[in-house]
Amino acid sequence: MNVSIRTDASADIGTGHVMRCLVLAEELRKKNVNVRFICRELSGNLIEYIKSKSFKVVSLSSPVHSNPEYNDLKWLQLNWEADALETIEAISNQPVSDWLIIDHYAFDKHWELTLRPMVKKIMVIDDLANRPHVCDLLLDQNLYKNLEKRYEKLIPSYTTRLLGPTYLLLRHEFRNIQYATKKKDIVKRILVSFGGSDPTNETMKAISAIKLMNRPDITVDIVIGFSNQNYSAIKKYCKDISNISIHYQIDYLAELMAKADLAIGAGGSTTWERCYARLPAITIETAANQSEILSYLSELGVVCHLGRSEEVTEQDIANSIMNIINNPEIRKEMMTASESVMQDFNERLIVDRLLEENHNA
Template identity: 25%
Template sequence: MSLPRHTAAGPAVGVRVDAGGRMGVGHAVRCLALTQEMRGRGVDVTVYGSLDVPWVRNGYERAGVPVESPGKILDATLTHVVIDGYDVPASLGESLRSNGIHVTALVDDAFGAHQIADLYVDQNYGAQPHIGGPAGSTALAGVPYALFRDEILAARSAEAHAADGVPRVLAVFGGTDPFGASDLLVPMLLDTGEPLQLLVLCPDPDRADHLRALPRAAGQEVEVVASVPDIAAAAAASDLAVSAAGSTVWELLTIGTPTAVVCVVDNQEPGYRATTDDGLVLPAGRLPALAAGDAAERSAAVAALRRLLTEPELRTSLRVGGMRLFDGRGRARVADAMGVRKPEGSA
């Protein structure tokens, strides 16, 4: 049975995305950035998905965006849909396009690229435009199309703090740390033996208690929190960060926070290789190898972390390079490529 053709008086955008559990928050956070851009253009946006992380859901609510169940998207009156999720079936994009709706798919290399869309966007460093979409489709790739939330852009514009004394370190492994990266990376930071003031984001209470109890050397302070009111501001106030090699890395580079990254899952491998090979970030290892007790992987990662803690000139170089590469205007470019303009008569 064919679906009714969708029409709308002006642009009306649906976003199909989820957050929470083992999928983390990266998909929903970059969609939030694009949503904020479209809301700034006076465009109506509705999210169709499960947002089980309170701060992510609150971000959409502050933007005035309702959240509906995924199944409702096929009955909505929409002109454009953004799909971001590796497990969303290609039949969704195909059905929407057959009813005259412009579909944008956010992808990461081959992950998510099965979707049937009019526009494919891969925001990752070193990405190549997707090949294999339907006839007439367009593909954008690379850092000019990186999507950043209002909070990231505000932190980028803030005056840089003067680094002095013991380095302030932010450790963040996705919004939920779904693979327990903090269990391995926090001990590695402490094993450098270098003084530090470490702030760890860890929403799991039992894991947080374990991290607080870890032995530490003189001059090492550790604070473990479930969340912070403004992660971007926390990053901007830090001398360096340790992060999973997902979309958070692009945010840290945009803000100008020198970063070491750990590759947590397979879909992060292309970005991990590209950014570490080109010296944009330092390598903190691959989580599966670290978890398996690979001594060489761990030793190399600890050495990289020690360099980041002890070499201010290196941190300055990483800060300048990251901010030069990411200009913060990617979300406007993607909205333009979607053809989403302010409705006629809007301010």
């Protein structure tokens, strides 16, 4: 069985698409499936990182932005047809793909219809529900109100829908996570992680908030990804703060979550990893597509959501941390709510469905 994955990472797009596709690719490889990635050479891409995981990557050329107002996503949306043709060229000299997996906000049914004759089946990974798709299988691993109705008018009736955290693409490092350290009633360790790129630099805001608290007794772990353009400034700022440790482009986030009593982060894929780890979190919305998810999780008591990044101040974060420290029952309720959200998770379901539908084709 051959699978091609079309996805990208960049300073603009972030790293979440690639990271969750890598989870799926690694699970497929365990079933002796041949997986190759197709990625564009954007600034802050993860092509070399994907190769370091022993996957083949077909690289598409770096775009030239003629309009300085265009970011990578906007350029790709405007040039979807050129991207589709380059993707066809990339796969034309390879064995026919049993599945083409697309995890990209820039593409919709027009891109997919262009590729359809070149592959046997198409899977789309999405969480926006803002554009139509033509695919055999759609995965949205997030939790929303009215989850079952979100894609009703956006996909064909024959499309298999895998919706909700039951189908989470959970990195293998999380699957044997230990929860014991989070049973205590005090906050002694805080994890700050805003994804791979953190374009609004919420990491620095969170560090400043922790500094405002003047609590040297609390250990702080700062996780920074390869695509974070503020790494040097953050490292310099934290140099003389003894209770802060910086972790750069790591593969042991699960270990840090297991040790942490509280997290500060955004609403990307890491949201569900925190839920799986039963880690209470203070959240800040760093992209519009996070709003619905974080608002609903706040209603469920899973997170303490502060709102959009431009509206959240250092003092807001500090006040929220101190409120949780001073009210241990809040953490306990958040842990219980997180466990409830993830109670139906099954790591085998997605790969099993891909293999089953390929067998029945």
